[in-house]
Amino acid sequence: MSHVAHVLGRIASAVLLAAVAAFFALPMLWLASAPFDAHPSITVSLPEFTLDNFRAILDNPYALGSIGNSVIQAGGAAALVVVLAALAAYALSRVRVPGRDALLYLLLLLSSVVTGTAAMVPIFELATRLNLVDTHLGVVLTVSGGLLPAAIFILKDFMDATPTSYEESARVFGASPLQILRHIVVPVVRPGLATIAVWAVANVWGGFLLQYILLRDPEKSPGSVVLYTLYTEGGQPNLSLVSTFSLLYSLPVVLMYLFVSSRYGFRFHGGIKR
Amino acid sequence: MISVHGLTKVFPGGVRALDSLDLDIGEGEFFALLGPSGCGKTTLLRSIAGLETPTSGRIGIGGTDVTTLAPGRRDVAMVFQDYALFPHMDVAANIAYPLRIRKTPRARREARAAEVADRLSLTGLLGRRPGQLSGGQQQRVALARAVACRPRVFLFDEPLSNLDARLRLEARTFLKRLQDELGVTTVFVTHDQGEALALAHRIAVMDAGRIVQVGTPAEIFHRPATTFVASFIGSTPMNLLPGRAGDGVLHVAGAALPAPGDLPEGEPIVYGVRPEYTDLSATRRDDGFPGEVAVLENLGATTLVTLEGPDHLVQAVVGEGREPAVGTAAWAVPRRGRALVYRDGRLAGQA
Numbered sequence: 001m002s003h004v005a006h007v008l009g010r011i012a013s014a015v016l017l018a019a020v021a022a023f024f025a026l027p028m029l030w031l032a033s034a035p036f037d038a039h040p041s042i043t044v045s046l047p048e049f050t051l052d053n054f055r056a057i058l059d060n061p062y063a064l065g066s067i068g069n070s071v072i073q074a075g076g077a078a079a080l081v082v083v084l085a086a087l088a089a090y091a092l093s094r095v096r097v098p099g100r101d102a103l104l105y106l107l108l109l110l111s112s113v114v115t116g117t118a119a120m121v122p123i124f125e126l127a128t129r130l131n132l133v134d135t136h137l138g139v140v141l142t143v144s145g146g147l148l149p150a151a152i153f154i155l156k157d158f159m160d161a162t163p164t165s166y167e168e169s170a171r172v173f174g175a176s177p178l179q180i181l182r183h184i185v186v187p188v189v190r191p192g193l194a195t196i197a198v199w200a201v202a203n204v205w206g207g208f209l210l211q212y213i214l215l216r217d218p219e220k221s222p223g224s225v226v227l228y229t230l231y232t233e234g235g236q237p238n239l240s241l242v243s244t245f246s247l248l249y250s251l252p253v254v255l256m257y258l259f260v261s262s263r264y265g266f267r268f269h270g271g272i273k274r
Numbered sequence: 275m276i277s278v279h280g281l282t283k284v285f286p287g288g289v290r291a292l293d294s295l296d297l298d299i300g301e302g303e304f305f306a307l308l309g310p311s312g313c314g315k316t317t318l319l320r321s322i323a324g325l326e327t328p329t330s331g332r333i334g335i336g337g338t339d340v341t342t343l344a345p346g347r348r349d350v351a352m353v354f355q356d357y358a359l360f361p362h363m364d365v366a367a368n369i370a371y372p373l374r375i376r377k378t379p380r381a382r383r384e385a386r387a388a389e390v391a392d393r394l395s396l397t398g399l400l401g402r403r404p405g406q407l408s409g410g411q412q413q414r415v416a417l418a419r420a421v422a423c424r425p426r427v428f429l430f431d432e433p434l435s436n437l438d439a440r441l442r443l444e445a446r447t448f449l450k451r452l453q454d455e456l457g458v459t460t461v462f463v464t465h466d467q468g469e470a471l472a473l474a475h476r477i478a479v480m481d482a483g484r485i486v487q488v489g490t491p492a493e494i495f496h497r498p499a500t501t502f503v504a505s506f507i508g509s510t511p512m513n514l515l516p517g518r519a520g521d522g523v524l525h526v527a528g529a530a531l532p533a534p535g536d537l538p539e540g541e542p543i544v545y546g547v548r549p550e551y552t553d554l555s556a557t558r559r560d561d562g563f564p565g566e567v568a569v570l571e572n573l574g575a576t577t578l579v580t581l582e583g584p585d586h587l588v589q590a591v592v593g594e595g596r597e598p599a600v601g602t603a604a605w606a607v608p609r610r611g612r613a614l615v616y617r618d619g620r621l622a623g624q625a
Contacts, residue, residue, distance in 0.1 A: 168325050169358035173372040174346025187362040
């Protein structure tokens, strides 16, 4: 009797899990099937197979270039964030500054409270005065500023977990501060740096509002903004183009994830002590 | 070889870790800095290494004043308590790291690493990462790295404390032999008096940022300069009993004992005798501390006996088969010439 109940329980839980999985898998499935469908709709169906959608997106004057723009902006921001956050986190972890933790939490708090739409007007004003509107640099600087506090916070954890005796040992052997950074600190916290880089790229890659406001010139717009312009003549979202471009646009991020994951084994530590 | 003059270190916040400290360490000496935690011994070692900047005072190594010199230019090698092996480098790269900093050609430093590894029986482990090594092997790699750079001075911070008890004895013998063969001046920090007595040629006992006594292990063990050193040194703590001098004898815990010369009458004193130099008598003796056998602790070949008197505890070590029964009365008799008399906490004479 209990055996039957056990089997029924197993079946019930499998069905429930399958339903939950399907709920999350459907959008992915749509993304995989719609680009190859001659007449995509918002439902998932077996596609009438065609590659016309890809031809159409390649004909769009801004589509391919926008992916290049995304790479420039995301790559630039990630590089800037990793370098600055690593230096700041190292200093904050090793030098005793009065009120260090308070400063860090305040930065983190402000960066997460005063964000997005709230900061948009002053940021635009600032960018205009500095002649940074319509430049990649403007976008890179602005998004980096938003990402830095959290990046410093996460990296400081990695730095704190690295014993100071490593550096002291190297110092006694005569290593210079730059050598210590290159030979010891960077290799030891490399998984942390990779985490921050991936996180920064993913953030900028999907970012829309800042880029939309700071860039007027469609030649410089990233993919996330160009995606917003893919309409039919009737003013409806052009689903075949939207789905095709979405697929193309997500590929680089997936590849990056796979690369970093195979290299470092992906562990997203966040601000949590290991 | 190493000379320290008037060294003072005050940490931000006002903690005085070193208090106007003087010390001279000879060429080729194996020197121990011994003391309880917080006594400043590690700060002293780190100051010699250059990792701490002294508030005032001077440090010389081999005749040159190195007080303001960067750690890397003092020609010292330090082994840290946690070994500080770089986790992303294999054993060979770790051992060769000091040579890499000195821009030794790759072939030369690989040869040197192999040579040192051979000497410390690490040859089979050269390709491993520190994480794949046992505690004892990690310690040997850390030693090898220090040996590889041929410094004038070795500095060891608690070199044995991260090893388990059994391994620690093996490593102790190994370390002593290594220092003996290399003949390099070595300063090490420890809180374990047994380690200091076993390894060092000379020991400096430290307390509260000052050196209380410097001497050979035998001197420190037999004639501790203060009651602090007396209670700190020895695997079983020394019996320290308050008493008073009078009529040419010492009145201590119900016993009348011969007094050393020149002790003023009526002065309070502390009478110290090691349990190892205390004999038990089953019959009443005027020169013995009376008490009832309260505890027996088996030390292997000997037994530590605790006698409980009216207002004192005395411990004595007795040989195998001579343990008294718990609850019987006994008298603890200090052996002639082995007892010490302290006045105001300082050694005043031998009795």
